[in-house]
Amino acid sequence: xxxxxxxxxxxIRVLKRDRVGLAMMFGMPVxxxxxxxxxxxNTFQLINKTKIPILICNRxxxxxxxxxxxxxxxxxxxxLELVSKDQGEKQITDRMRxxxxxxxxxxAADFSAKIDTNAVRVTGKALTAFGLEGDxxxxxxxxxxxxxxxxxxILQESIRQTIQGALYGAxxxxxxxxxxxxxYFSINEKPLSTKLENELLDNNMTIKDIxxxxxxxxxxxxxxxxxxxxxxxxxxxxVVISLGGSxxxxxxxxxxxxxKTLPTNYFISLLSxxxxxxxxTMLQAALIFAIGVWVFPSxxxxxxxxxxxxxxxxxVTLICGWCAVSYAICIGVFARTxxxxxxxxxxxIVILAAIxxxxxxxxxxxxxxxxxxxxxxxxxxxxxxxxxxxxxxKMKDVLVNxxxxxxxxxxxxxxxxxxxxxxxxx
Amino acid sequence: xxxxxxxxxxxSFGYPDQPSPFFADFNLEIAKGERFGLFGPNGSGKTxxxxxxxxxxxxxxxxxxxxxxxxxxxxxxxxxFFGVIPQDLSFYQELSPKENLEFFGAWSGMQKQQIKTRxxxxxxxxGLADVRNKTVQKLSGxxxxxxxxxxxxxxxxxxxFLDEPTVGVDVxxxxxxIDYLKELNxxxxxxxxxxxxxxxxxxxxxxxALIDEGKIIAHDDLEVLLVEHGQDGxxxxxxxxxxxxxxxxxx
Numbered sequence: 001x002x003x004x005x006x007x008x009x010x011x012i013r014v015l016k017r018d019r020v021g022l023a024m025m026f027g028m029p030v031x032x033x034x035x036x037x038x039x040x041x042n043t044f045q046l047i048n049k050t051k052i053p054i055l056i057c058n059r060x061x062x063x064x065x066x067x068x069x070x071x072x073x074x075x076x077x078x079x080l081e082l083v084s085k086d087q088g089e090k091q092i093t094d095r096m097r098x099x100x101x102x103x104x105x106x107x108a109a110d111f112s113a114k115i116d117t118n119a120v121r122v123t124g125k126a127l128t129a130f131g132l133e134g135d136x137x138x139x140x141x142x143x144x145x146x147x148x149x150x151x152x153x154i155l156q157e158s159i160r161q162t163i164q165g166a167l168y169g170a171x172x173x174x175x176x177x178x179x180x181x182x183x184y185f186s187i188n189e190k191p192l193s194t195k196l197e198n199e200l201l202d203n204n205m206t207i208k209d210i211x212x213x214x215x216x217x218x219x220x221x222x223x224x225x226x227x228x229x230x231x232x233x234x235x236x237x238x239v240v241i242s243l244g245g246s247x248x249x250x251x252x253x254x255x256x257x258x259x260k261t262l263p264t265n266y267f268i269s270l271l272s273x274x275x276x277x278x279x280x281t282m283l284q285a286a287l288i289f290a291i292g293v294w295v296f297p298s299x300x301x302x303x304x305x306x307x308x309x310x311x312x313x314x315x316v317t318l319i320c321g322w323c324a325v326s327y328a329i330c331i332g333v334f335a336r337t338x339x340x341x342x343x344x345x346x347x348x349i350v351i352l353a354a355i356x357x358x359x360x361x362x363x364x365x366x367x368x369x370x371x372x373x374x375x376x377x378x379x380x381x382x383x384x385x386x387x388x389x390x391x392x393x394k395m396k397d398v399l400v401n402x403x404x405x406x407x408x409x410x411x412x413x414x415x416x417x418x419x420x421x422x423x424x425x426x
Numbered sequence: 427x428x429x430x431x432x433x434x435x436x437x438s439f440g441y442p443d444q445p446s447p448f449f450a451d452f453n454l455e456i457a458k459g460e461r462f463g464l465f466g467p468n469g470s471g472k473t474x475x476x477x478x479x480x481x482x483x484x485x486x487x488x489x490x491x492x493x494x495x496x497x498x499x500x501x502x503x504x505x506x507f508f509g510v511i512p513q514d515l516s517f518y519q520e521l522s523p524k525e526n527l528e529f530f531g532a533w534s535g536m537q538k539q540q541i542k543t544r545x546x547x548x549x550x551x552x553g554l555a556d557v558r559n560k561t562v563q564k565l566s567g568x569x570x571x572x573x574x575x576x577x578x579x580x581x582x583x584x585x586x587f588l589d590e591p592t593v594g595v596d597v598x599x600x601x602x603x604i605d606y607l608k609e610l611n612x613x614x615x616x617x618x619x620x621x622x623x624x625x626x627x628x629x630x631x632x633x634x635a636l637i638d639e640g641k642i643i644a645h646d647d648l649e650v651l652l653v654e655h656g657q658d659g660x661x662x663x664x665x666x667x668x669x670x671x672x673x674x675x676x677x
Contacts, residue, residue, distance in 0.1 A: 002532055002537065002538065003533060006528060006529055006531075009529070010521065010525070013521055014518060014520050017561070253516075253518075254512060254516035254517070255516055257510075257512050257514070257516050258510065258512070258516035258517065259533065260481070260482055261481065261509075262502070262534055263502045263504070263506040263534065264502065264535070424484070
């Protein structure tokens with residue numbers, strides 16, 4: 001036992017003096033979690049909280065285009081800036097190129113006329129279908145180019161789709177309003193009153209969205225709940241740079257020859273490294289979670305809500321840490337040079353993180369990758385953490401993810417043992 | 427009769443990439459308490475032989491006994507009988523001499539109090555007391571060699587293998603190391619030494635073996651061999667017997 005203790009003390013001393021390794025293990029993940037959460041939170045805010053500035057050039061003089069602008073404003077997504085109808089496309093796009101504006105909307109000169117013509121046609125068709133006498137069906141007007149949206153290419157596809165959806169909704173509303181008015185007039189031969197129009201169209205329908213969680217809480221997951229667990233796992237597995245490198249360094253240095261000539265099995269050294277670095281992974285998790293809970297709110301990020309089952313959190317963190325350490329030791333035992341350990345270790349972690357769903361959500365992956373992700377230990381770590389952080393689950397709920405993780409860890413330990421035997425290190 | 431420190435019988439060993447064995451039916455006996463020198467030109471097999479005796483290389487045929495313990499039959503427990511000073515510096519450069527001795531002492535099977543007492547003693551004897559808490563990286567080459575020696579003798583081994591223990595050090599440090607090794611030998615430690623520093627070898631060794639291409643070509647007391655071959659120094663004897671200089675080139 002004293003040998004093991006002395007080895008742990010030695011490993012901690014060596015680690016304490018490895019400033020680059022410490023920066024990689026603690027500084028880098030803290031920075032990553034701060035940056036990624038801020039970016040994702042800002043994207044969320046951009047769509048949901050902040051109003052996106054939009055330049056509107058209304059070349060139409062009719063009433064319907066004014067109603068359309070009003071409908072766009074009512075979406076609460078945009079901060080409108082109206083410009084003179086005389087402004088050319090070049091002037092507008094130039095402003096956008098100067099990064100003045102993310103979006104511009106040009107309403108065509110015949111917007112109201114086309115919407116109206118279309119409403120007359122649809123009304124006639126409807127009355128005929130109802131068995132009533134309708135006006136003669138006019139020719140179908142092309143609705144293309146009623147509005148033109150210019151956007152900055154830097155806008156992400158998902159944000160652009162959301163914006164288009166909102167604008168399309170506003171367009172549909174004014175078109176439907178016009179059809180309703182025409183229909184009412186054709187039947188009653190008097191205009192539709194504003195009061196009735198509002199009653200018919202503004203029915204205040206809403207979608208109630210409820211996160212399906214195991215603890216039945218209605219808490220909405222935020223960017224912190226998604227990012228903190230994911231980047232904590234990434235940080236834990238990144239110990240491969242320090243630990244894998246340290247094993248190779250020890251193997252290649254003179255100290256290893258000395259170790260082999262002493263009456264102690266090298267297995268003690270590996271056991272010590274497992275315990276030391278398991279402590280490191282626990283400290284990493286504690287640090288990143290603490291930042292999520294206490295630092296995030298002070299810098300305007302949503303706070304991290306820790307799971308109710310703290311024992312479950314410690315248990316999952318221990319298993320994730322053990323798996324990360326086992327992976328690093330395995331790399332260290334098989335690598336012949338420090339460059340091999342660092343290069344392969346870092347790249348493999350990025351790949352395992354990508355296929356494990358840390359970078360792209362697993363549901364968005366093609367089928368092939370969804371099969372491959374089952375072999376990534378990072379995937380099982382993430383699922384277990386999400387079970388606690390997002391689903392409000394308890395330890396028993398995440399066992400289904402912990403068991404495969406445990407199996408992968410045992411496999412890595414077995415592979416390491418085989419490597420040590422083959423290389424005559426134990 | 428005292429047991430032999432090292433008893434090698436019918437040893438056969440070859441590297442996987444070599445067609446014929448490097449050592450074939452090799453025999454060597456080293457008595458307890460001797461200051462034994464192992465010499466030969468480059469590539470003659472000195473380091474290979476030390477690696478076989480210390481278990482760094484494994485062999486199938488023949489036997490090597492250290493203090494009557496067959497090394498093939500024992501696990502690492504036999505390693506407590508000997509200490510090794512490899513040619514390369516063999517410790518953690520990022521730790522201090524004190525921290526290195528604490529760790530290697532524990533791995534040698536010593537207890538905490540023993541480590542403390544022995545470390546203090548060795549720091550005084552080897553002139554490391556003032557630098558005991560400095561990171562080894564920051565020490566001079568000579569100081570590093572002393573740390574290398576201190577770790578090897580930490581657990582007071584009965585046999586000490588020395589492979590070029592003074593390479594790259596100044597005269598003062600070399601003399602200090604040689605004096606200390608002689609002191610150890612007086613207390614009963616068997617020294618098995620190899621070096622290219624023939625003058626140093628003459629000062630230290632009482633008995634020598636010259637090996638070339640995996641075979642012993644001379645094995646006796648140094649003085650007897652010098653008289654027998656009409657030489658006044660190890661260098662002349664070496665060239666007389668091998669026909670080669672230390673670099674392994676024919677003379």
